[in-house]
Amino acid sequence: MYRILIVDDEKDERNVIRFLLNKYHFQLDIIESNNGKEALTQLEKQTIDILFTDIKMPFIDGIELATRARELYPTIQTIFFTGHDDFDFVKKALSLRAVDYILKPVKPDEFQNTLCSVIQNIKNSEKKQAQIEANTELLKTHILNRLINKAPMEKLNNEYPSIDFAFLNDYSHMILMQFDEPFFDRLPKERDTLYFYQQIKEAIPNFSCDFIDLNPFQILLLVKKNKDTIFTTKRLETRIHKQIHGKYGINCLISISTELSSPSEMPQIFEKLEKDIEDRFFYSDSYVYPKDKTLxxxxxxxxxxxxxxxxxxxxxxxxxxxxxxxxxxxxxxxxxxxxxxxxxxxxxxxxxxxxxxxxxxxxxxxxxxxxxxxxxxxxxxxxxxxxxxxxxxxxxxxxxxxxKKSPKHVIQIVKQYIHEHYQEDLSLNLLSEQVYLTPGYLSEIFIEETGCGINKYIKNLRMELAKDLLHRTNMKVNDICQTVGYHNLSYFVRSFREHFGASPEKYRQLERKMKENS
Structure with missing residues (x-):
């Protein structure tokens, strides 16, 4: 609910405004002040969305009050109502970015139209701000994704000059969660994915983190610093695993890092997290990594x-x-x-x-x-x-x-199978069966030969295929999603945004615009 402050030294005038607000069913939290000094105190105590003020008042007049209000709340919507209609006043009101001014006595229709316009302005401003924040968060996630994939910090700073990279210092630990099945791609709706994140947050008191969907099998949690929370690794891992198992009936592998000292070490730490989870092929009875060797x-x-x-x-x-x-x-x-x-x-x-x-x-x-x-x-x-x-x-x-077979030959067979079956569900176990190797050994030699893990290779291939289809065809995004092997449209769109920095539709528009300009 928005809050309006009505300021006038005449109580009858304030009553008229309150009456009209109720008459036209404006859902507003109404506060009154009988002079500018009292109104300024109200402004300093609580957030005001709409300032409805007279001009001539004792102590502080309406013009000065509006000026002070604008300093406190740059987006505040100001409406003057006055008995004076002159050019100098209009100029002053416009300089203060007043929404409108209403002459006394107030005309009900004019009042209603003005308030409707003001409320719509507030909603538009909120929507615009929300979009800016969403785009900023998307860019931050995209930057994190590229950073852990070893993009140099200097290059990222040059590519995104509008982003304050100080947010990278907010994280204390990294946690890699991995499933043996494509769990995240199976969540039917966007809100189900957000609900999954909420379950993790609820597992630990005062726990706050950001997330990166790496692929349908993996998610990376970036734990935010909190001086009021004692970060106990074993307790954290156990609670997260218990929460996920309780809500979804599945087990996940969890690898947690040591404390971060600098954002620049994130790529190396992430690489170690992946390597630690590779130990699952040697410790089949465990879900927490790195393995405590003393045990x-x-x-x-x-x-x-x-x-x-x-x-x-x-x-x-x-x-x-x-x-x-x-x-x-x-x-x-x-x-x-x-x-x-x-x-x-x-x-x-x-x-x-x-x-x-x-x-x-x-x-x-x-x-x-x-x-x-x-x-x-x-x-x-x-x-x-x-x-x-x-x-x-x-x-x-x-x-x-x-x-044993030549590793290069084995990897070539695996790559060929992936390229021929990318539309299907692909897992490490399935691929290892194609070349008669254990999942652990296949994972090891695949990284040695290609420089990246199998899941990342599959995701990169699907993303490049999706980009190519967007560029060459007029296929719908939903059809492209299915064609490249994703089952969940919202997950596909989010993965594409994190990979390329723009949604599929936005990417297609940019490609066409560049083609037209060339």
């Missing part, structure tokens, strides 16, 4: 050891050298510093590991295997056992390197 070192359950052995066996089967080395190292690290485990169990476990390794690749004959097992049972220190197994590991790694 894995202190686990003593033989069942967990069996899981590690199975993972190592699968790595050999799929020629996944990264996973093989990773899990071998996990097993070594677990017992390298754990002095409470029985020596007998340690010898039994690593003898079992030796048998499994040799059986899978047939690198040793039976006699050599038995001799090596005897050596393991004769070791007095774990470092000696580790040395024996590392030697076997090196033999197996050499064999795997000889047998």
């Amino acid at each position: 894995s070192e202190n686990i003593e359950s033989p069942e967990t050891d069996d899981d590690l052995l199975q993972t190592i066996q699968n790595a050999i089967k799929f020629a996944d050298i990264v996973s093989f080395r990773k899990n071998m190292n996990l097993l070594f690290e677990k017992y390298r510093s754990n002095l409470d485990i029985s020596h007998i169990y340690v010898r039994f476990l690593f003898s079992k590991l030796l048998q499994m390794l040799c059986q899978n690749l047939h690198i040793y004959d039976k006699k050599t295997i038995n001799k090596t097992m005897e050596a393991i049972y004769s070791c007095h220190h774990f470092s000696d056992i580790e040395e024996i197994l590392i030697s076997v590991q090196n033999e197996i790694t050499k064999r795997l390197e000889e047998e």
